[in-house]
Amino acid sequence: xxxxxxxxxxxxxxxxxxxxxxxxxxxxxxxxxxxxxxxxxxxxxxxxxxxxxxxxxxxxxxxxxxxxxxxxxxxxxxxxxxxxxxxxxxxxxxxxxxxxxxxxxxxxxxxxxxxxxxxxxxxxxxxxxxxxxxxxxxxxxxxxxxxxxxxxxxxxxxxxxxxxxxxxxxxxxxxxxxxxxxxxxxxxxxxxxxxxxxxxxxxxxxxxxxxxxxxxxxxxxxxxxxxxxxxxxxxxxxxxx
Amino acid sequence: xxxxxxxxxxxxxxxxxxxxxxxxxxxxxxxxxxxxxxxxxxxxxxxxxxxxxxxxxxxxxxxxxxxxxxxxxxxxxxxxxxxxxxxxxxxxxxxxxxxxxxxxxxxxxxxxxxxxxxxxxxxxxxxxxxxxxxxxxxxxxxxxxxxxxxxxxxxxxxxxxxxxxxxxxxxxxxxxxxxxxxxxxxxxxxxxxxxxxxxxxxxxxxxxxxxxxxxxxxxxxxxxxxxxxxxxxxxxxxxxxxxxxxxxxxxxxxxxxxxxxxxxxxxxxxxxxxxxxxxxxxxxxxxxxxxxxxxxxxxxxxxxxxxxxxxxxxxxxxxxxxxxxxxxx
Amino acid sequence: xxxxxxxxxxxxxxxxxxxxxxxxxxxxxxxxxxxxxxxxxxxxxxxxxxxxxxxxxxxxxxxxxxxxxxxxxxxxxxxxxxxxxxxxxxxxxxxxxxxxxxxxxxxxxxxxxxxxxxxxxxxxxxxxxxxxxxxxxxxxxxxxxxxxxxxxxxxxxxxxxxxxxxxxxxxxxxxxxxxxxxxxxxxxxxxxxxxxxxxxxxxxxxxxxxxxxxxxxxxxxxxxxxxxxxxxxxxxxxxxxxxxxxxxxxxxxxxxxxxxxxxxxxxxxxxxxxxxxxxxxxxxxxxxxxxxxxxx
Numbered sequence: 001x002x003x004x005x006x007x008x009x010x011x012x013x014x015x016x017x018x019x020x021x022x023x024x025x026x027x028x029x030x031x032x033x034x035x036x037x038x039x040x041x042x043x044x045x046x047x048x049x050x051x052x053x054x055x056x057x058x059x060x061x062x063x064x065x066x067x068x069x070x071x072x073x074x075x076x077x078x079x080x081x082x083x084x085x086x087x088x089x090x091x092x093x094x095x096x097x098x099x100x101x102x103x104x105x106x107x108x109x110x111x112x113x114x115x116x117x118x119x120x121x122x123x124x125x126x127x128x129x130x131x132x133x134x135x136x137x138x139x140x141x142x143x144x145x146x147x148x149x150x151x152x153x154x155x156x157x158x159x160x161x162x163x164x165x166x167x168x169x170x171x172x173x174x175x176x177x178x179x180x181x182x183x184x185x186x187x188x189x190x191x192x193x194x195x196x197x198x199x200x201x202x203x204x205x206x207x208x209x210x211x212x213x214x215x216x217x218x219x220x221x222x223x224x225x226x227x228x229x230x231x232x233x234x235x236x237x238x239x240x241x
Numbered sequence: 242x243x244x245x246x247x248x249x250x251x252x253x254x255x256x257x258x259x260x261x262x263x264x265x266x267x268x269x270x271x272x273x274x275x276x277x278x279x280x281x282x283x284x285x286x287x288x289x290x291x292x293x294x295x296x297x298x299x300x301x302x303x304x305x306x307x308x309x310x311x312x313x314x315x316x317x318x319x320x321x322x323x324x325x326x327x328x329x330x331x332x333x334x335x336x337x338x339x340x341x342x343x344x345x346x347x348x349x350x351x352x353x354x355x356x357x358x359x360x361x362x363x364x365x366x367x368x369x370x371x372x373x374x375x376x377x378x379x380x381x382x383x384x385x386x387x388x389x390x391x392x393x394x395x396x397x398x399x400x401x402x403x404x405x406x407x408x409x410x411x412x413x414x415x416x417x418x419x420x421x422x423x424x425x426x427x428x429x430x431x432x433x434x435x436x437x438x439x440x441x442x443x444x445x446x447x448x449x450x451x452x453x454x455x456x457x458x459x460x461x462x463x464x465x466x467x468x469x470x471x472x473x474x475x476x477x478x479x480x481x482x483x484x485x486x487x488x489x490x491x492x493x494x495x496x497x498x499x500x501x502x503x504x505x506x507x508x509x510x511x512x513x514x515x516x517x518x519x520x521x522x523x524x525x526x527x528x529x530x531x532x533x534x535x536x537x538x539x540x541x542x543x544x545x546x547x548x549x550x551x552x553x554x555x556x557x558x559x560x561x562x563x564x565x566x567x568x569x570x
Numbered sequence: 571x572x573x574x575x576x577x578x579x580x581x582x583x584x585x586x587x588x589x590x591x592x593x594x595x596x597x598x599x600x601x602x603x604x605x606x607x608x609x610x611x612x613x614x615x616x617x618x619x620x621x622x623x624x625x626x627x628x629x630x631x632x633x634x635x636x637x638x639x640x641x642x643x644x645x646x647x648x649x650x651x652x653x654x655x656x657x658x659x660x661x662x663x664x665x666x667x668x669x670x671x672x673x674x675x676x677x678x679x680x681x682x683x684x685x686x687x688x689x690x691x692x693x694x695x696x697x698x699x700x701x702x703x704x705x706x707x708x709x710x711x712x713x714x715x716x717x718x719x720x721x722x723x724x725x726x727x728x729x730x731x732x733x734x735x736x737x738x739x740x741x742x743x744x745x746x747x748x749x750x751x752x753x754x755x756x757x758x759x760x761x762x763x764x765x766x767x768x769x770x771x772x773x774x775x776x777x778x779x780x781x782x783x784x785x786x787x788x789x790x791x792x793x794x795x796x797x798x799x800x801x802x803x804x805x806x807x808x809x810x811x812x813x814x815x816x817x818x819x820x821x822x823x824x825x826x827x828x829x830x831x832x833x834x835x836x837x838x839x840x841x842x843x844x845x846x847x848x849x850x851x852x853x854x855x856x857x858x859x860x861x862x863x864x865x866x
Contacts, residue, residue: 301668307671361847362847364851365850367667368605369854372607372806372846372850376803376846376850377843379839379840383836386836387836488675491675492672492676524683525683525687528680528684528687531677531683532680534675534679535658535677538662538665538669538673539658542662542665
């Protein structure tokens with residue numbers, strides 16, 4: 001059942017345990033992602049998906065286990081240093097800086113490393129023409145879809161090796177969801193490893209190479225996206241078939 | 242059920258009377274010798290401070306809003322009562338009657354001021370409300386500095402009507418009323434508003450009305466506290482009721498425990514006695530006080546008593562139960 | 571005659587206002603970043619003034635210009651500000667605004683009484699820092715140190731505005747209150763930025779102390795609470811969290827104070843507080859503040 005990763009893992013979580021106010025939120029979580037892979041992490045609301053991502057990026061503390069990214073032990077690094085390792089996180093609910101302009105938001109993406117900013121900014125604008133039109137507008141006045149694009153764009157500014165995406169489809173219309181997923185695929189094709197957390201399992205599996213199912217804090221199923229789409233349990237619980 | 246409540250009232254009444262009997266017994270027996278008047282004075286101070294702090298707790302603890310202007314309402318009560326007692330002197334009223342009329346006048350004046358301040362101010366919340374209450378209190382202070390009727394800078398010659406027994410019983414009555422108020426349906430509504438004011442107004446509660454009423458009731462009792470103060474001190478200047486005094490009252494609420502009247506009573510009593518006990522270290526008094534305040538915030542953010550309320554009935558219950566357990570074993 | 575009285579009032583008001591504006595800047599920066607009213611900020615000015623009181627004679631004896639003392643004062647104030655933040659404010663930051671407010675009040679009481687224990691309750695006279703002449707234009711007397719005060723105030727405001735808008739650290743200071751998680755994720759060390767904000771705000775208090783002492787060369791342990799309160803009003807009036815707001819509010823409060831004093835000396839505080847109430851009720855975010863609505 002376990003799938004061999006093609007290359008050396010970029011991100012590896014081993015026996016990760018997370019406590020939340022004395023309760024076990026995530027228990028014995030194991031995950032391995034190879035270079036340039038697009039891996040989905042699906043599961044119901046409250047399974048611990050966001051908590052896991054927040055722990056990987058150091059916003060929450062791990063109770064046990066290890067998280068290794070590109071040879072660095074993430075449990076021992078202050079959260080503000082994570083980005084300097086070229087690991088970017090696009091959090092759930094977008095988290096842009098509402099009172100800064102679009103351009104300033106993108107600029108903040110390179111806060112930790114200013115080198116080569118100008119070129120990257122043009123790349124981002126080329127990928128998101130709509131942001132380019134609104135570069136002087138305050139980010140708080142953008143629509144939900146535009147804010148999501150801005151959040152992805154800001155993450156790209158740091159030229160990351162890997163992006164963690166948390167619920168990019170949340171609160172967006174089906175048309176925009178398609179657009180965002182196209183962008184994620186494009187980003188991945190450009191060589192950036194992606195871990196995609198989604199409640200929208202169908203969409204997530206349609207673009208992922210592999211996927212994990214997280215249920216009540218533990219990985220219950222893992223495999224290639226095709227395998228999971230055929231798995232009767234996944235079909236029943238997440239694909240509505 | 243009704244019988245049980247009646248018994249608990251009776252118990253509390255007996256308890257309070259006992260405390261009073263012990264204190265006044267000590268005073269009349271002359272145990273403290275030459276310092277009897279002095280200690281009696283400290284106890285009177287404790288009584289009116291308790292009323293002021295407990296009344297502020299209605300706003301801070303039960304309504305969940307800051308007020309940095311409580312001293313303003315205290316001063317309205319103090320000045321109004323002093324003016325009334327001054328006008329009624331020599332009109333044939335007995336001292337006690339005069340005292341009670343002055344108290345009521347002080348309380349009502351402060352209550353009216355509470356409504357006047359509350360209606361505009363309570364549209365704001367949080368830090369902004371705190372700032373506005375402070376601003377109103379400062380304006381009240383400036384007014385008293387400038388009005389002729391309040392004697393300009395100093396108002397003196399106020400009758401010394403606040404004796405210890407009077408202050409004590411007024412305190413008992415005020416705290417009991419506040420306690421009943423908190424336990425009443427009105428009090429429950431206020432707590433509902435504190436927990437979630439959107440939900441409260443969605444379920445048909447007139448949030449503004451309840452808030453202004455609570456504010457006014459709090460101001461009313463602050464005014465009564467101020468009236469006792471005025472007739473104990475017999476002279477006062479508006480600067481007594483400045484921002485520092487409001488801040489002191491607020492910190493006593495916090496130290497005692499927001500939402501615990503027991504905490505307010507014990508906290509206020511303790512903090513009025515403590516400075517006198519520490520007289521020799523007067524310079525370090527406020528220093529120690531501020532350190533205690535920071536420590537409480539660091540280690541017991543809810544105050545020393547939190548939401549806990551003392552209950553004589555429960556205490557007796559516990560003692561008798563323990564005894565019955567012992568008998569059983 | 572009336573015109574010259576007006577001009578004189580205007581000059582004095584601007585002088586007063588520039589001092590308030592600088593103090594207000596400290597309140598605004600701290601409130602802007604952690605939504606906390608730092609009641610102890612006024613007392614940082616007192617600390618700055620005492621430092622000046624002790625260091626100016628040292629400077630003069632060492633043959634250095636007296637104003638150099640302000641550098642030491644800035645360092646001392648920044649240090650005290652950072653210490654207060656780390657020891658008292660940081661631990662209660664997660665406990666809610668009530669705890670933060672009380673802790674700030676307690677720190678203010680603490681600093682005032684510590685100063686009383688250390689330096690006594692008697693006022694001290696600070697040696698004059700600038701020996702500038704007074705120019706007379708018609709019947710208006712124009713002390714040049716007033717002009718200097720106004721100029722320093724303006725310069726610092728512009729400098730701060732530039733710092734916050736254009737520099738990397740300044741941008742981080744703006745980003746943190748907007749979204750703490752997002753700030754961390756782009757690589758901002760949030761705690762360090764908050765500490766830096768306290769250091770800058772408190773350092774500015776030392777400059778304010780210098781300006782205050784050049785107009786009123788008296789230091790007392792409670793000088794900070796009075797001025798702090800007015801500067802705080804200035805910050806709220808102009809729009810707390812907004813740097814030009816602090817400037818506008820400060821000058822407004824200074825002018826109101828001086829002009830009301832001319833006509834009704836006993837009432838100037840009431841008018842200042844009254845203005846504050848009206849502004850808060852009409853536009854709670856202040857004159858220049860952006861209306862975001864209070865987050866509950």
